[in-house]
Amino acid sequence: MSALLEVRTLTVGYGHVGVLEDVSLDIAPGTIVALVGSNGAGKSTLLRAISGLLKPTRGSIAFDGRPIDGATPNLVVDAGILHVAEGRRLFRSQSVRHNLDLGLYGVDVDRDEEKARLDYVFELFPILVDKLDHQASTLSGGQQQMLAIGQALMRRPKLLMLDEPSLGLAPIVVDQVMDVIVKLKMAGTTILLVEQMVERALEIADHGYVLQSGRLIGQGKPAELQQSDAIRRAYVGG
Numbered sequence: 001m002s003a004l005l006e007v008r009t010l011t012v013g014y015g016h017v018g019v020l021e022d023v024s025l026d027i028a029p030g031t032i033v034a035l036v037g038s039n040g041a042g043k044s045t046l047l048r049a050i051s052g053l054l055k056p057t058r059g060s061i062a063f064d065g066r067p068i069d070g071a072t073p074n075l076v077v078d079a080g081i082l083h084v085a086e087g088r089r090l091f092r093s094q095s096v097r098h099n100l101d102l103g104l105y106g107v108d109v110d111r112d113e114e115k116a117r118l119d120y121v122f123e124l125f126p127i128l129v130d131k132l133d134h135q136a137s138t139l140s141g142g143q144q145q146m147l148a149i150g151q152a153l154m155r156r157p158k159l160l161m162l163d164e165p166s167l168g169l170a171p172i173v174v175d176q177v178m179d180v181i182v183k184l185k186m187a188g189t190t191i192l193l194v195e196q197m198v199e200r201a202l203e204i205a206d207h208g209y210v211l212q213s214g215r216l217i218g219q220g221k222p223a224e225l226q227q228s229d230a231i232r233r234a235y236v237g238g
């Protein structure tokens, strides 16, 4: 089956500072792909490049068979790729309800469709129903993460990219977030999951990639990766 997302020999940096070098990665439709690696490896940089926030200096990115490298962030979103950035960027002084509405910004949907999408988010994250009128800033870290994911889901993404969704969350909340990611996959959403919680990510992933210092040093089935040298090297820097 051809890949939904195809990244080829991608080289990306900030100004003259190179970060990613020659990165190639495939995401098959309907799968969870985990991208793991230590702090500073370049994981968020790769998501930013896919999102159109950073222009690659070399290489290509194709989505659904069409090139998207060089596309603006808006066009990438319109193509169906949603990026839930590190640190849950919400409109913190706005209500939960308004944050979900903002997920539909610029999208033309009728009331029934809007309601269906809200209901889907509430089904996944029932806690948000009780919090609709609360300011986003008053939510717990886990609830904010759920809201950030919910906001992205309002656009019905084909590919959802999650950057360290578990960061700073209590273990039981991490479980909830991981469960939701699996449910999203069951419902047909393709997921690119960036995590420092390697074990947790590989547990639910169909395929994994290991990034170290801007280069891919391993990939494969999660069970094999867990045993691999690549994982050990990525985390002990050996």
Ligand SMILES: Nc1ncnc2c1ncn2[C@@H]1O[C@H](COP(=O)(O)OP(=O)(O)O)[C@@H](O)[C@H]1O
Pocket (backbone or CB within 6 Å): 014, 017, 019, 037, 038, 039, 040, 041, 042, 043, 044, 045, 046
């Ligand atoms: N805005 C930026 N400007 C310059 N360098 C950056 C910027 N953001 C990240 N970097 C550098 O790029 C490298 C990769 O960072 P990042 O992609 O955030 O790693 P990760 O998400 O894997 O922790 C790091 O060396 C980091 O210092």
Ligand SMILES: [Mg+2]
Pocket (backbone or CB within 6 Å): 043, 044, 045, 086, 163
């Ligand atoms: Mg990061």
